[in-house]
Amino acid sequence: MVKNALQAQLLKAGLVDNKKAKKLSKQAVHEQRAGLSNEAEIKAKIAQDQQQKQARDQAIEQEKKAVRHEKELKASIVQMINQHKIRNTDGDASYQFIDDSKIKKVYINQQIYNALVAGSLVIAKENDSYAFLPKALAERINAKLEGFIIVNNSEQNEQTTDEDDPYAAYVIPDDLMW
Incomplete structure (x- = not known):
């Protein structure tokens, strides 16, 4: 019973x-x-909760993939910089540039200095120091992820002057030594 x-x-x-x-x-x-009618409501609520959980899980997974992809991209860029940087740049010529709103000064040889001013070399951030890279590599790095190239004088050299500018005839040199 x-x-x-x-x-x-x-x-x-x-x-x-x-x-x-x-x-x-x-x-x-x-x-x-x-309770059979309640059971249908309960099943619908359970299904809805499962869908919401699945959507949240997918969003979290996509966020993790994006973070992982960005880390991999940064690691590959750091590796490219390390492989292709110009070594033996020490010299007497000083070059000043702005990094994170601070003026930085590096001592380089005259050949590197001339290439930087002309725009065929760029300065890239490598961990806590700076690396000198060819312009073509800098363009590839910027295409992948911006923020590594600090100084690129080729962009300034390509700028056109305004036609209405009264001082257009007076060229201001970038390589003045003070």
């Missing part, structure tokens, strides 16, 4: 009599039959 183990235990313990157990089981059956 008893439908579940809990009712059997309650009967043995003497906490519930047979009449009360039958009433409770009938009530449970009635709730189960009446």
